[in-house]
Amino acid sequence: MKDSPEYLQKRAFYDSLLTIYGRKPVLEALEDLSLPVHKLHLANSNRRDQLIARMEQLATERRIDIAHWDRKGLSRISKNARQDQGVALDLALPHYGTSARFLEEKHENYELLALDGITNPQNLGMIIRSACAGGIDGILLPRKGCAQIDPLVIKASTGTLFKTRILRCDSLAPTLEQFRASGAEVCGLSSHAQDTLSAVPGDRPTIFVLGNETRGVSEGVTKQCSRLVRIPMKNDVESLNVAVTAALISFRHQL
Amino acid sequence: MKDSPEYLQKRAFYDSLLTIYGRKPVLEALEDLSLPVHKLHLANSNRRDQLIARMEQLATERRIDIAHWDRKGLSRISKNARQDQGVALDLALPHYGTSARFLEEKHENYELLALDGITNPQNLGMIIRSACAGGIDGILLPRKGCAQIDPLVIKASTGTLFKTRILRCDSLAPTLEQFRASGAEVCGLSSHAQDTLSAVPGDRPTIFVLGNETRGVSEGVTKQCSRLVRIPMKNDVESLNVAVTAALISFRHQL
Numbered sequence: 001m002k003d004s005p006e007y008l009q010k011r012a013f014y015d016s017l018l019t020i021y022g023r024k025p026v027l028e029a030l031e032d033l034s035l036p037v038h039k040l041h042l043a044n045s046n047r048r049d050q051l052i053a054r055m056e057q058l059a060t061e062r063r064i065d066i067a068h069w070d071r072k073g074l075s076r077i078s079k080n081a082r083q084d085q086g087v088a089l090d091l092a093l094p095h096y097g098t099s100a101r102f103l104e105e106k107h108e109n110y111e112l113l114a115l116d117g118i119t120n121p122q123n124l125g126m127i128i129r130s131a132c133a134g135g136i137d138g139i140l141l142p143r144k145g146c147a148q149i150d151p152l153v154i155k156a157s158t159g160t161l162f163k164t165r166i167l168r169c170d171s172l173a174p175t176l177e178q179f180r181a182s183g184a185e186v187c188g189l190s191s192h193a194q195d196t197l198s199a200v201p202g203d204r205p206t207i208f209v210l211g212n213e214t215r216g217v218s219e220g221v222t223k224q225c226s227r228l229v230r231i232p233m234k235n236d237v238e239s240l241n242v243a244v245t246a247a248l249i250s251f252r253h254q255l
Numbered sequence: 256m257k258d259s260p261e262y263l264q265k266r267a268f269y270d271s272l273l274t275i276y277g278r279k280p281v282l283e284a285l286e287d288l289s290l291p292v293h294k295l296h297l298a299n300s301n302r303r304d305q306l307i308a309r310m311e312q313l314a315t316e317r318r319i320d321i322a323h324w325d326r327k328g329l330s331r332i333s334k335n336a337r338q339d340q341g342v343a344l345d346l347a348l349p350h351y352g353t354s355a356r357f358l359e360e361k362h363e364n365y366e367l368l369a370l371d372g373i374t375n376p377q378n379l380g381m382i383i384r385s386a387c388a389g390g391i392d393g394i395l396l397p398r399k400g401c402a403q404i405d406p407l408v409i410k411a412s413t414g415t416l417f418k419t420r421i422l423r424c425d426s427l428a429p430t431l432e433q434f435r436a437s438g439a440e441v442c443g444l445s446s447h448a449q450d451t452l453s454a455v456p457g458d459r460p461t462i463f464v465l466g467n468e469t470r471g472v473s474e475g476v477t478k479q480c481s482r483l484v485r486i487p488m489k490n491d492v493e494s495l496n497v498a499v500t501a502a503l504i505s506f507r508h509q510l
Contacts (some may be wrong), residue, residue, distance in 0.1 A: 026403070050491060094501070126496055129492070129495065129496065129499075130496070130499050131487060132489070132490050132492050133488040133490065133492035133495055134488075135489035135490065158493075160492055161489070163490045163491070164490070169300075198510065199508060207402060231388075231506075231510075232509055233388040234387070234388060235387050235388065235390065235415070235418045235419070236418070237387055237388035237415055238413075239500065240384065241384065241385070243496065244381070244384075244498060244502040247495070247499045247502060248502060248503070248506055251486075251503055251510075252510040254487055255452060255486075255506075255507040
């Protein structure tokens with residue numbers, strides 16, 4: 001049954017669900033008709049003000065289901081009781097999925113970014129924005145050790161989150177092992193590397209691993225890298241902002 | 256007398272003075288022996304705590320003059336009474352100067368960034384960091400309409416401010432006019448431009464003008480541009496963070 005077409009289709013749908021929360025992000029997403037919305041979740045405790053009324057109106061117009069919850073129920077959906085402000089929204093994003101699914105699809109050639117220890121939501125949003133504009137094929141975002149998609153990230157991505165293929169996984173190191181086994185080159189960015197970015201062959205699937213700004217790529221993840229490369233820097237500068245690094249990688253073929 | 260070697264040398268020295276303020280930035284600058292420090296300024300109102308004692312000790316060891324001021328006198332030096340915390344420091348930075356001096360030096364070929372309406376200190380710091388690492392020859396920073404060098408900018412530049420040629424001017428439009436008259440190509444970055452960055456000829460002095468993230472390059476400055484160019488973006492992304500744009504320009508020859 002786990003392989004039936006219905007099951008796989010359902011799984012793909014639920015894999016693509018991104019739950020956002022907070023009044024402003026939810027209202028903005030409801031107002032953006034290009035975003036496929038699955039369900040609006042409201043806490044019964046909400047005072048029925050103009051904003052809530054507007055959300056309900058938009059959901060009705062767009063024929064989106066509205067679910068009502070007690071405060072606890074809503075926080076189980078938003079997974080962030082402190083910041084959800086009593087509202088959450090499930091988006092069904094075709095670009096939001098899992099690394100497992102991406103591997104199953106057996107793409108011939110691609111370039112991905114993999115994020116290791118990127119904990120700052122501002123940086124995560126800027127990485128998504130830069131990588132999307134540069135045309136990267138996807139971003140590997142592990143649940144462990146990285147910031148997750150939240151209103152701050154959405155804001156910093158300036159709408160590009162909804163156009164970028166996000167590949168979720170649990171933990172980065174074993175996922176990179178799977179990608180390597182499938183034939184991908186895994187390049188860790190490190191300022192101490194001997195080779196520069198231009199040494200990376202462009203003729204095979206490639207994953208660029210970006211590490212934490214202070215600590216760099218972690219040890220466990222470095223072990224899964226088939227090579228380490230650096231961005232060539234002048235004036236003895238030691239490091240770049242991680243979103244700038246993401247941009248330089250993503251744009252390097254088209255400048 | 257205005258042309259005497261002594262006068263010119265003195266002017267060059269005073270042009271190179273950057274006054275920073277705030278206890279942490281001042282202490283860090285005093286501890287960094289690579290930074291040429293001219294003078295330490297202290298307010299008499301300061302409680303003589305460990306931090307102040309350490310600053311005095313470092314200044315004495317480094318044979319740096321210490322000037323004592325009342326609160327008002329110090330704020331005339333720091334130009335920021337609210338944030339100076341009673342301490343200021345004059346750095347004599349060889350890379351910190353004016354656009355007028357740069358023009359007088361008659362450089363043969365160069366690439367500069369010019370900033371128009373960059374009001375966010377975080378972005379200014381990140382622009383400096385990216386441009387320095389990419390090897391840009393200088394940053395034109397007008398007093399009007401842009402954030403100025405302050406502790407937030409220094410922090411965001413992660414030390415690269417002290418290695419980057421900063422060319423101050425009063426107002427950007429008339430300065431760009433002077434640069435054009437001297438033979439420089441002035442390229443305004445605009446997402447609506449027809450030409451892309453790769454259309455810029457690399458064989459003459461070039462200035463890239465970066466505008467405000469929301470409003471773009473201002474009208475008066477656009478008039479001084481000899482051409483407008485855009486960064487080619489995928490996925491219908493409309494804009495990039497301005498520090499990312501600065502990085503892509505600065506690194507474009509070496510990726």
